[in-house]
Amino acid sequence: MKNFYVSLVFIFFLLLTGCSYQGNLNTFDTLYYNQNEQKAFEFSKKMAQNNLLWKIQSGVSGYMAGKYKESMSILDAAENLINKNQAQGFFSSSLSNVGATLFNDNIKSYQGNLYEGVLINYYKALNALMMDDDLRARVEFNRANDRQRRAKDYYQKEIQKALKNQEEKYKKDPKAKQVDQNVSSDKIDNILNSQYSNLKRFAIYDGFINPAISYISGLYFSLQGDFKGIDLLKEAYGINRSKLIAEDMILFEKKQYMKKKYTWIVIEDGKSPTKKEFSINLPLYLISDQVLYFGLALPQLEEGSSFYDSFDMIDTKGSKNFEEISLIDGVIANEFSKQLPYIITRAIISAVYKASMQSVLKQILGGYGAMGGALFSATTTAADTRITTVFPHKIWLNRVQNNEEKITIKANQKEILEIKLINCNANKASFDDPTQNPILKNKEKKEYTVCKNTNNLLYIRTTKNNIIPKLIIGEKK
Numbered sequence: 001m002k003n004f005y006v007s008l009v010f011i012f013f014l015l016l017t018g019c020s021y022q023g024n025l026n027t028f029d030t031l032y033y034n035q036n037e038q039k040a041f042e043f044s045k046k047m048a049q050n051n052l053l054w055k056i057q058s059g060v061s062g063y064m065a066g067k068y069k070e071s072m073s074i075l076d077a078a079e080n081l082i083n084k085n086q087a088q089g090f091f092s093s094s095l096s097n098v099g100a101t102l103f104n105d106n107i108k109s110y111q112g113n114l115y116e117g118v119l120i121n122y123y124k125a126l127n128a129l130m131m132d133d134d135l136r137a138r139v140e141f142n143r144a145n146d147r148q149r150r151a152k153d154y155y156q157k158e159i160q161k162a163l164k165n166q167e168e169k170y171k172k173d174p175k176a177k178q179v180d181q182n183v184s185s186d187k188i189d190n191i192l193n194s195q196y197s198n199l200k201r202f203a204i205y206d207g208f209i210n211p212a213i214s215y216i217s218g219l220y221f222s223l224q225g226d227f228k229g230i231d232l233l234k235e236a237y238g239i240n241r242s243k244l245i246a247e248d249m250i251l252f253e254k255k256q257y258m259k260k261k262y263t264w265i266v267i268e269d270g271k272s273p274t275k276k277e278f279s280i281n282l283p284l285y286l287i288s289d290q291v292l293y294f295g296l297a298l299p300q301l302e303e304g305s306s307f308y309d310s311f312d313m314i315d316t317k318g319s320k321n322f323e324e325i326s327l328i329d330g331v332i333a334n335e336f337s338k339q340l341p342y343i344i345t346r347a348i349i350s351a352v353y354k355a356s357m358q359s360v361l362k363q364i365l366g367g368y369g370a371m372g373g374a375l376f377s378a379t380t381t382a383a384d385t386r387i388t389t390v391f392p393h394k395i396w397l398n399r400v401q402n403n404e405e406k407i408t409i410k411a412n413q414k415e416i417l418e419i420k421l422i423n424c425n426a427n428k429a430s431f432d433d434p435t436q437n438p439i440l441k442n443k444e445k446k447e448y449t450v451c452k453n454t455n456n457l458l459y460i461r462t463t464k465n466n467i468i469p470k471l472i473i474g475e476k477k
Contacts, residue, residue, distance in 0.1 A: 021386070028057060029389050033271060033463045037064035048074060052081045053110040053388055056120065060390040063123050063130075064461055064468055072127045079120050082112040089158055110386050114151045114208065115331050118144050119391060122213050125220075126459065129472050134224075141217040145232065151208035155338045195278065195300060199337045202330035204239055211236040212266075212326035212395040215245060216457075219264060222252040223455055223473060242323050244397050261402040263421070263456040263474075265313065265322075265409070270306040270393025270462075272328045275299045275385035296347050297383040301336055304329045304393035307462050308411035313398045315407045322396040329393065347383075354381070392461070402452045409460070416467050417446050417460065424451035424475050451475045 024047060032040035044058035055078035062071030125140035218232030230252055237245045251257055279295045311322035354376070361369030400407055402421055409417040448469050450456045456474035460467060 025389060028061075029271070032061055032390065034465055036466060037061050037463075037468060041065040041067060045074075048077075050081075051110065052078060052085070052112050053386060055081065056112075056116055056388045057390045059120070060123050063127050066130075068127045068130045072124060072131075075120050075124050075127070079117070079124070082117045082120065085111045086114070086117065086154070089161070108384075113332075113335050114147065114154065115210065115335050116388060118147045118151075118210060118213060121147065122216075125217075126470075126472060129220075130470060132476070137220065138224075141220060144213050145217055148209050148213060151335075155208070155335070195280075195298070196337065196340060199301070199333050202327075202333040202337075205330040205334040207239075208331075208334060209235060209239055210326055210328075210331045211239040211242075214239075215242075215325055215397070216266065219248070219457060220473065222248075223257065223457075236325065240325050242325050242397065244323050244399055245325065248399070257455055261453060261455050263400050263402055263407075263419075263450055263458060265398045265400075265419075265458045265460065266472075267311055267322060267396040267409075267460045267462060268392035268394075269308055269311075269396065269411075271304055271389065272391035272393055273304045273332050273387070274302045274389060275383075275387045276302050277383040277385055279381075295378065295381050296351055297381045298344060298347055299383040299385050301329075301333055306393050307464055310412060311396050311398070312410045312413070313400060313407055314410060315400060315404045319410075320398060320400075322398045324394050325397045326395040327393070328391055328395070332387075343384075351381070402456075411462065416462070417448060417469060419458070420447065420449045421452045422449060423453055425453060 028040055028044055028047075031043055041058060041061040041064070044054055044061055047054035048058045055074055059071050059075035059078055062068075062074060065071075121140045121144035125137045125144065128134075128136035128140060214232045215236035218229045218234075218236060221229030221232060223229070230249060233245055233249050233252070236242070237249065251262075276299070277297050278300050279297050313320045313322065357376070361372060363369075365372070404421055406421065407419045408415055409419065446467055446469070448458070450458060450471060451474055454475045457472040458474075459470045459472045461470075462468075
């Protein structure tokens, strides 16, 4: 009976931990998307410590808040953690963690995903450019693209290895032998087809390549005169077929950027996908031939959300639409789909353990044992819905030749930013430092200044109530 009460206390602790985690994420999202990035950064720093998810949240929000050195340090630590997890195998710790099987995967530390590793290096590269550290930016862009190229091979090997190890481990376990393997396999296929069929629409991201990473890296290298930049532009174009990227490939191949100067504008908008839990009843066949129905909890991706549906650039020639060059949902959904067979298999095995435990408790303690086992099973059956929420939903692109005096950016036909182009050599004294957030002239309009006589890359992050512009490439002083 003493052990029974200890179990109840532990279950209560697990419930509190889960509620606290989700509450903290909700608080961060409110600060980051509804208020301002500085508050979100300060909040997430308190959570980071040795927690990979919160290090990513903190590192990216720190970049948005203009805390570049701090952000770089935090993202360095996040990269070290994700490298360690990847080297060990994202799924290896799950296999050896008996507690995660008996309870649920939420008791394990957050392992991360390959797409997050890519984005860590991407934001580190942007940090480096804001600090005028071209050497570091080059290193980080190279790492981001290298991660993308190795991801597909890694997952093929890692998933196969994990499933094989899992099969061998549980073949020797008497509890696992109680599962009808054919039934389990059929159930996995049924679950995939009925609950996750929407993932098939992201087939263009099957190669694990985020075209925005390839494009921005390619733009940077091309402006540096590095020929691999064009290869990266081609890689991005091969996925999204963007007309603007096709024009950029010609522009750099013919070296037009050396004769004429251009400003590229990249907008990160919206909020990336979240995860929710859904439950189903799965029949598990025991040695006694009894059929018991247990709740099976699995994670499901919730579609990301946009703050604006369209962006336009207005100049003296008229209006030009921004092109969507990346849907982060697709990048995340592709990797999630590769993990699903493993996730579902583990959920079934966990249910088998709990079914066996209930059977044993009933035999030993009778009705009280059955009640305790059922309570334990119900309260510990939960999906791992942890996911970083700091990334955008969509990434947009436009380009203008620097022969304008002013361009205006509109979102949903509403003016959100005015960009002035000046000759910096002739206007040194009046040039505002574009590494800082622009001065808010009124609640509806912001102004920003860039040089006419340099090639520029202007980065803009939109949230519900804020516009965060940064000059990634161009004259900053």
